[in-house]
Amino acid sequence: MFRSQHLSYKYALVAYLFFGLQGVVASGGAIELVFPDIALPISYSNGRAFHLNISMFWPLIGMIGAIYFFFCQEAGREIYSFRLIDLNFWLLTGTVGLILGSLLLGFNEGREYLEAIWPLKLAIAASVLLLGYNLVRTYLLSGVPRGRATLISILAGSFTLIIFYVPNILSYSHPTVDEITKFLVVHLWEEMSLELIGTGVLSALLIKVTGAERRVVETAIYLEITFAALAGILATGHHYYWIGVPAIWLWIGGIFSAMQVLPVLLLLYTAVKSAKFSKFSSLSYRDKITTALVGCSMFYHISGAGFLGLFMAYPPLNRFVHGTYITSAHSHFALFGVFGFLVLAICFYMLFTEVLLTPKMYRWCWIALLALNSGLLTMGLGLLLAGGLQAYCWRVIGLSIGDTNQLIRPYLFIRMFGGLIYSGGSILLTFIVVKSIWSKLRVLFHKNGKIAKLTGDDLNNTQKLLHCLVQKEKEAELLLIRIKYLSDRLRR
Known part of the structure; x- marks a missing residue:
């Protein structure tokens, strides 16, 4: 096992801690939507900014840890600099902690998803640059074929993280320019950067766990890169129409949104066709839970992100559903359903590489997975019903916002109930992870430590x-x- 992989464990642990914290804060926001007069220690606006940012940054932390873990495995050598791995971790984790703390205190620039003050954004950019530099030096020194698709996919995704984030360090006086720049992170980090990184990492994981054939998987990766580059950028057009650009962008966004379903279907087909699922019963507890989490990610990628996103992007429908609770349902399915489950799967695999998962904890993992899925589906159903009624009453028959909000309130109870179940699942899964590795916590952060022989x-x-x-x-x-x-x- 590479030493670089050991150094990546702490990324996975912090990702799980932030994941558990997100569920608690989100539940508070869901309760306040239903009971607006309830006294909570955090204001709704500050809590919402906290929720949006933590939902974006904890998958990023986990994904960067996964990059270090699988990149050295695919490159066949250690990551170029161990010190940069540690520096990257402390810079990224410290900055994310400062961002979340400052948002709770009300230090907010007012740009959705990008509320952090500019010095903290500069620190995030520096962290992503450190990642890119370390990967390039490793890639140039590796002895594997330069065209190995898993490495290319991870490198491409890592560099687009930098390209899309740097313009958002500044604010822009023109609102349309400011919104277009904002969507480079809000939309393209998810639909292009994390898509490319996730494809490379997931492919390396499938090859390792299920025995999928590398040649077949790498063909799918190159097609995925092509689709992500074309569809990821142009599909954002279904948002651009609403911020002051020509109407043609609504159709461009709608057409290319349809293409976004194809790459994940292709990757799923390739994995199912080439994987040796007869080995599933003989897999370790860790690998069974990892495979289940990956399966959850695939399900939400096809249904919640793919087909629901395609439905919303169809221009004649987009004019009615844009900005309703249907958009909120889609964002929950697309962000947590797809990348949340994927990061949880990869981080779970990483953390239990050198720690044995006991049968008791293994059974509790299945309960946590059941709670996460049932909670997310219940939450999404409540948001879809509320959004459908909201679009009809407000934008079709012309009821006032106040009357519409009264009609959709019962469905927000469903959303709150689902959120509480989801929060229980997130806390349980985080507790399982922390309890299982608690005795190894000190060595986890030691650069020369070994958890187990x-x-x-x-x-x-x-x-x-x-x-x-x-x-x-x-x-x-x-x-x-x-x-x-x-x-x-x-x-x-």
Whole structure:
């Protein structure tokens, strides 16, 4: 195992901690929507800014950890600089902590998803630049083929993280220019940068866990890169129409949004076709949970992000549903449903590489997964019903905003109920992770530490082998007793 992979564990742990915190804060916001007069210690506007930013940054932290973990594996060598891995972690985690704390205190620039003050944005940009530099130096020194698709996909996604974020360090006086620049992060980080990184990382994970054929998977990766570059940028046009650009952008966005369903279907088909699913029953506890989380990500990618996004982007419908709770349902399915589950899967795989997941914790993991999915689906259903009624009453028959809000309030109760279930699942899964590695916490942050001499897979395989030997011993014992009985009979 590479030392770089050990250094990436702390990224995964912090991602889980922020993930658990997000569920708690989001539940408070859902309760305040239904009971606006309730006294909460955090104002709704500050809590909303906190929720939007943490939902964007915890997957980013986990994904950067996954980049370091799988990039050295695919490159066949250590990451160029261990010090830069650690520096990147402390800079990114410290900056995200300052951003979230400052937002709770009301230091807010007023740009949705980009509310942080500019010095903190500059620190985020510096962190992403450190990542890019470390990856390029590693790539140039590696001995594997330069065209290895997993490396190309991760590199392309990492560099677009920089390209799309840097213009947002500044604010712009013209509102249309400011909105277009904002969507470089809000939309293109998700639909292009994280898509490319996630494709490379997920492909490396599938090759490792399911035994998928590299040649077939890499063909799908190159097609995914092509689709992400074309559709990711131009599909954003269904937002541009609403910020003061020509109407043609609404149709450009609608047409290219339809293309965004194709790459994930292609990757799913490739994984199912080439993976050896007969091995699933023999997988370790860690790999079974990881595969289940990846399956959840694929489901929401196709349904919530893909087909629901395509429905919303169709121009004649977009004029009615844009900015309603239907948009909120889509954003929850697309951001957490797709990338949230994917980052949870990868971070779970990383953290339990050298720590054995016990059978008891394994069973609780399934309960947490059930709570996360049932909560997210219930929340999404409530938002879809509220958004459909909102679009009809407000934008079709012309009811006032006040009357419309009274009519949709019962559906916000469904959203709140789903949010509480989801929050319970997020807290439970975070507790399982923290409790399982608590005894190894000190060595987790030590640059020369080793959590265990054997990996979790080795321990699981050893456990299975010992169980098999015990069974064979019992069978041999019964056979010896039978032989002795027959010998006595013959002697008599």
